[in-house]
Amino acid sequence: MNMTDLLAKIRKQQPLIHNITNVVVTNFTANGLYALGASPVMANAKEEAGEMASIANAVVLNIGTLTKEQVESMISAGKAANEAGVPVVFDPVGVGATPFRTKSAQAILEQVNVSAIRGNAGELANLAGVSVEVKGVDSSGEFDMDELVSLAYKKLQVPLAITGPLDYIIDGTRKAVISNGHPLLTKVTGAGCLLSSIVGAFLAVEKDTFKAMTQAVYCYGVAAEEAAGKAHLPGDFQIELLNQLYAVTDELVAEKAKVVFENLGSERD
Template sequence: MRHLIEKVRKQQPLIHNITNQVVMNFTANGLYAVGAAPVMAHAKEEVEEMAQMASSLVLNIGTLTKEQIDAMILAGKAANQAGVPVVLDPVGVGATTFRTNSAKRILKEVNVTCIRGNAGEIANLAGVETEVRGVDGSSDTDIQQLANLAFKTLQVPLVITGEEDVVIDRDTRVSVSNGHPLLTKVTGTGCLLSAVIAAFLAVSDNVVEAATDALSYYGVAAENAADQQGFPGSFQIAFLDQLSEVDGETVNKKKQLTRSS
């Protein structure tokens, strides 16, 4: 079975990112390494037009402002009208009322294709009670149970990332075990992952297939990079190189998936 990374590289989809200031450069370079094309248009005056010409749209609330959320709503609605997939990354949901309400407003006004977040973010967004420790969203909640409860509430395909990643929609649940702890030592790897998922959604109508292939590819690239470089700074560069180098055949050999329904 061919891996979707090959299709991404062939089609070179344009990914429109309305994202946070901390990660824009890393996200853009990462998308180039994947084989996609990034655009970072945030102004309300142009986001609708840009979203309609893009292959996918990413809404990332990491450094949100009221003006940015308004722009996200405009872009999201334009993407919906054009049939462009939308990925929501609810960074830090639950930390403040403004952040939580902004994410919920997006979900109310935009037809989101999937949500990508860590366990703490997804739990807070769905109103699932869990004990969250620290800014990384770590939690003692069983991720499989959380996936079921959160999807039941949100009714949107979910990608929950952590030591084990879970993709869930109405019919299928897939666990992906690829990856490396060094991903948590580099700012923006989660945000880039959301953009990579958007790139895969641009070439597949199957959300679970797109997210699962994106996660396995991303995780294998991280494993290969960690084999070469063991410190965060050098790992970051090696990881970008591996995103460019890893092919579908390698991912299919190394991917670690568990499917259930």
């Protein structure tokens, strides 16, 4: 399997990525997709969300700033995408923080066949309803990631990207652990949300969900490392990240990617 060949495909095909995302990150997400080579569209109105999804190459549903109407639009878009064979990425931002947010996430998963879920460890633990012990007496919030990844996939049965200091990709038969990235990503609002949309761009050009998710995550991590080498403050880093998403190549990623693969054997039940 060639694990560094999808950036060129994105730039050649310029896939249309339909984002129903949160108001905090809309501009950054659109600019990030443009920089990568994809074409973003943000159509939130329930009157057109389904129609737009059916003509897109991927749909991204992000619950960062929820409203009842937006959930309805997400479900409409997700169902239309399913009917059209368009991949759907779900980003469960802040799930577990309130009953409304949790019930909304559950409603989306019940009514939409999502292709992939991208979130942090806490979000995926809450979404899957699994308990994982906090390591250490300082309650640092560090999960036993191997346990969490396994339990979350077993419960959700959807390919997952669980991102943090290390990033984990799992599809039931394969797992990847990625160590690319930079701490400055945590100082920029919407860095994770943009990654979810970039996952959508990679899924738009690659049917192997595991391959698409893995390449998306470590390409993004390499771009972040390159950006951090040129900009050392959060504001500068945000701009430079866009520059490096534009500049990064499959060849650079092949050289810089830090990923370990594990074959998990047969599909888990």
